Amino acid sequence: NAGVTQTPKFRVLKTGQSMTLLCAQDMNHEYMYWYRQDPGMGLRLIHYSVGEGTTAKGEVPDGYNVSRLKKQNFLLGLESAAPSQTSVYFCASKRLIETEAFFGQGTRLTVV
Amino acid sequence: DQQVKQNSPSLSVQEGRISILNCDYTNSMFDYFLWYKKYPAEGPTFLISISSIKDKNEDGRFTVFLNKSAKHLSLHIVPSQPGDSAVYFCAASARLSSGSARQLTFGSGTQLTVLP
Numbered sequence: 001n002a003g004v005t006q007t008p009k010f011r012v013l014k015t016g017q018s019m020t021l022l023c024a025q026d027m028n029h030e031y032m033y034w035y036r037q038d039p040g041m042g043l044r045l046i047h048y049s050v051g052e053g054t055t056a057k058g059e060v061p062d063g064y065n066v067s068r069l070k071k072q073n074f075l076l077g078l079e080s081a082a083p084s085q086t087s088v089y090f091c092a093s094k095r096l097i098e099t100e101a102f103f104g105q106g107t108r109l110t111v112v
Numbered sequence: 113d114q115q116v117k118q119n120s121p122s123l124s125v126q127e128g129r130i131s132i133l134n135c136d137y138t139n140s141m142f143d144y145f146l147w148y149k150k151y152p153a154e155g156p157t158f159l160i161s162i163s164s165i166k167d168k169n170e171d172g173r174f175t176v177f178l179n180k181s182a183k184h185l186s187l188h189i190v191p192s193q194p195g196d197s198a199v200y201f202c203a204a205s206a207r208l209s210s211g212s213a214r215q216l217t218f219g220s221g222t223q224l225t226v227l228p
Contacts, residue, residue: 004155031214040121042114042201042220043156058215090155092216099144099205101216103155 002026006091006104013081013111021076021107023091030096032074033058034066036087037106043090049074081111115139116204118219126227131189133222135202138183142204146216147176147187150199159200160187192226199223 007022023032030051035043045058047066055066063085065077074093078085088108094101117136125131135145143164148156162169162176162185169176175188189196202219 033216035218040220042116042118043218045215045217048215092155099161099214099216100146100158103148103157105155106153 004091004093004102004104006089006107008107009105010108011110013078013109015081015083015111017081018077018079019081019109020078021089021091021109023074023076023093023104025072025074025091025093025102027093027095027102028071029093029102030071031094031101032068033092033094033101034064034074034076035090035092036060037090038087046076046089081109083111085109086111114220115142116202116217116219118202118222120222121220122223122225124225124227125192127194128191131187131192131196131224131226133187133189133200133202133224135185135187135219136183137185137204139204139206139217140183141206142217143207144205145176145178145185146203146205147174148201148203148218150201150221156201189224192224194226194228197224197226 004025033048034046049055049068052071067075091104092101146161147159149159150156160174178185199221201221203216
């Protein structure tokens with residue numbers, strides 16, 4: 001049972017490039033989330049999804065887009081990367097009736 | 113404006129002693145609180161939680177205390193072990209206004225170092 005898996009683990013982008021981060025969970029969880037972690041800021045919610053085909057904005061959504069075409073996958077896209085998007089990105093998922101969320105191992109993204 | 117605050121970026125304690133990590137919140141809608149532990153290069157892992165209808169929850173060496181009137185919670189680890197050295201995040205959960213969705217709001221974390 002892999003839990004929550006993020007791909008890739010590391011990436012360096014040039015300003016203006018685009019990329020997609022993939023999150024996959026095998027626990028049949030309804031909810032999925034994308035967070036970013038920055039020094040002194042904790043984890044901040046970017047976007048989330050309460051089910052297949054539905055997404056919503058979190059605290060810091062600007063510059064990101066998401067899609068959830070399949071229940072097990074939640075994609076985070078950067079259309080035109082900026083240095084301010086240098087961060088560690090975490091995906092999480094949880095069941096509808098529970099409060100505890102399970103996290104992936106993170107993706108370290110550097111935009112130069 | 114941070115709704116969940118961990119005012120101590122770091123804490124060092126001796127092995128065997130008690131570690132106390134603190135967290136304050138401002139949103140009265142929060143009704144569930146969690147502590148997560150994070151090692152370097154890993155994702156956060158769930159440690160312990162408490163519902164707002166309780167004031168204490170214990171799990172082995174870990175106890176979480178909730179003071180609703182003060183909007184304050186704390187995590188006690190006793191006895192502390194070197195393997196407990198990690199970043200600890202406090203998180204609070206509230207039901208979003210849009211249907212049944214819940215959202216976790218995290219504090220900025222406290223780096224705990226347990227000295228052997």
